[in-house]
Amino acid sequence: MSKAEEMLRVAEQFRRTEAADWGAExxxxxxxxxxxxxxxRELGLLSLTxxxxxxxxxxxxxxxxxxxxxxxxxxxxxxMVVHAYNSIWRTVGNGRKEQQEEWVPKVARxxxxxxxxxxxxxxxxxxxxxxxxxxxxxxxxLNGTKHLITFADRADVIVVIAKTHAELGRQGLTAFLVRxxxxxxxxxxxxxxxxDKGCSHAILRFVDCKLKEDDVLGEVGGGFDLALRGFLDxxxxxxxxxxxxxxxxxxxxxxxxxxxxxxxxxxxxSRQAVQMRLAEMALQVQAGRLLCRExxxxxxxxxxxxxxxxxxxxxxxxxxxxxxxGALSLHGGIGYCVGSPVERLYRDARSLWFEExxxxxxxxxxxxxxxxxxRRAERSNRQ
Numbered sequence: 001m002s003k004a005e006e007m008l009r010v011a012e013q014f015r016r017t018e019a020a021d022w023g024a025e026x027x028x029x030x031x032x033x034x035x036x037x038x039x040x041r042e043l044g045l046l047s048l049t050x051x052x053x054x055x056x057x058x059x060x061x062x063x064x065x066x067x068x069x070x071x072x073x074x075x076x077x078x079x080m081v082v083h084a085y086n087s088i089w090r091t092v093g094n095g096r097k098e099q100q101e102e103w104v105p106k107v108a109r110x111x112x113x114x115x116x117x118x119x120x121x122x123x124x125x126x127x128x129x130x131x132x133x134x135x136x137x138x139x140x141x142l143n144g145t146k147h148l149i150t151f152a153d154r155a156d157v158i159v160v161i162a163k164t165h166a167e168l169g170r171q172g173l174t175a176f177l178v179r180x181x182x183x184x185x186x187x188x189x190x191x192x193x194x195x196d197k198g199c200s201h202a203i204l205r206f207v208d209c210k211l212k213e214d215d216v217l218g219e220v221g222g223g224f225d226l227a228l229r230g231f232l233d234x235x236x237x238x239x240x241x242x243x244x245x246x247x248x249x250x251x252x253x254x255x256x257x258x259x260x261x262x263x264x265x266x267x268x269x270s271r272q273a274v275q276m277r278l279a280e281m282a283l284q285v286q287a288g289r290l291l292c293r294e295x296x297x298x299x300x301x302x303x304x305x306x307x308x309x310x311x312x313x314x315x316x317x318x319x320x321x322x323x324x325x326g327a328l329s330l331h332g333g334i335g336y337c338v339g340s341p342v343e344r345l346y347r348d349a350r351s352l353w354f355e356e357x358x359x360x361x362x363x364x365x366x367x368x369x370x371x372x373x374x375r376r377a378e379r380s381n382r383q
Contacts, residue, residue, distance in 0.1 A: 004063035010043050011070040023075030026198040027344065032077050040078070041110035045071065046085040050108035051093075054100075061234065061296035065241045069289075072245025073252075076196035076348030079242055084151055087235045088114045091159040091175070094230035095217045099177070103157065115155035117146040117178075117204055118227060131206065133162040133174060140164070140216070142176065142184065142209040148354075152187060152202035156180050160206075161223045173223035177215045184209030195347030228306070236309040236356045237295040240316035243352045244288045246345055247316075247323040251281050253341045254327040274330060281323045288316040307369045314362035320349045 022036050040046050049064050050056025059067075064086065072079045085107060092103040092114055106112035123130055131144025142162055152158060158178045165172035178185060188203040218226050255278065258268040268274055291312040298305040327342040328335045335342045353359065 002063075003057050004059055004067070007044060007048060007057065007059075008067050008070065011045065011067045014043060014045070015070055015074050019074035019078060022078060023344070026075055026077050027339075030192055030197050032081065032198040036078070037081065037110075040081055045082050046110050047108045048082075049086040050089055050104055054104040055108040056104075060300035061237065062293065062300050065238075065292055065296050068238060068241050069245035069248065072242040073249035075198075075344070076246075076351060077198040079245070080150065080196055080199045083235075083238055083242065084113060084115075085110070087238050088116050088159075088231070090234065091116055091226065091231045092157070092177070092217065094226050095175075095177075096219075099217060106156070112156040113151060113154050115149055115152045115158045116227075116231065117149045117152070117158050117160045119148050120145060121147045121203075129161065129163055129173070131160070131162040132166070133164050133176060133211070135164070138213060140176065140211045140213070142178070142206040142211055144206050146204040147190065147202075149202050149204055151200060152204060153189070153200050158204070159217055160204075161227050164220055164223075168221065170224040171221050173227070174220050175217035175223040175226045176211055177217050178206075178209070178211065182209060182211075194350060195344075196351045232356055233306050233309045234299050236313040236362070237292055237299065237305065239352055239355045240288065240295070240309070240312035241292040243313075243316035243320035243349070244285060244292060246349045246352065247281070247285045247288065247320045250320075250324045250327040250342055250345045250349075251278070251285055253345070254278065254281070254330050257331055257335075268330070277326050277330060281326050284319040284323055288312070288319045291315055307366055310362035310365040313356065314359045314366065317353045317359055320352060324349045 018039070022033065025033055044057070045067075047056045048059050048067060049061075050058070052058040068079075068082065068086075071082045089104055089107040092107075093100055095103075103112060103114065107114060118129075120129055120131060129144075131142070131146065133140040133142045142160065144162060146160065149158070157180065160176045160178050161173055162176060163172055164174040184207055186205045186207075188205070190201040190203060193199065193201065255269075258274055258278070261268040291308075295305050295308040295312045298308055324342065324346045328346050331340065331342050334340060337343060
């Protein structure tokens, strides 16, 4: 049995025997229990993708995605913990050698957590960022605000994207390592979200936050490539795969329900309209799964996957909305009750719409690539 197959069994066993109890506690307290972080670490679910030299299992995305799908069928905050450890480490994993050696093994051992700070209030997530880092006498002075930063309160280090040379556009963005309790950084808790209860988000404010030159992650001006190519492209595919897991669980719960539910003396599952709805849901789930598989294959092969990951995410977040809508509709009023399996899935599904960019952002990436390809073809034909 391969490492990936073994860990898939671990994930399946966890989902069937433990996840519901952990999820119920999270829903009750709106916090992730300390014991859950330790349990996921003990099971090896936090060290799946980190390289073997750092103590991880070194799984590629093709191997990791079935495990992630299984975990995504659990409570949304459980999925968030697993995703945070197995995805965000790639930011520091694309830093200089000494930065990789300092942080990646700590993440693989579950001793450190990395957070990623790109999004800003009132701005987007690209070259319109307003957070700046000004070089002065051997230091960088960081000023600005970030928000919606997941697990910032637990992170040992936060990767912050800031402008160092505004006139250079994308080449003027630089990534910085900001350690916990760094002077000049303050943190403010944000309100709880509609779904993924227990998952924390924070506003980060930087006021003359003084950083050393060694705190530059990678190279000056490399922030765009580090953020997008090094992290966001694969993370978008991971979010898409998570959506597949949520939708697969919603479909499973719905099939179980309609087989048991009777109306006017007939099983709900025997009604053709219900059967057609279930078939449509199953088609959507499998289509999303295959899009994710292609993005994962390209990532593992070292190929460009920006468009594929955007396609996977754009489709999957619409799909998970449609499938959870169908699940709620087929459950009827009982599905709308707090505590029903599909009520929680319905809420958790919506967070996936915003993680690593909305559907509109993904479509902009897709169409930009389509038009660039068409323009290159036109120029080639003219020659």
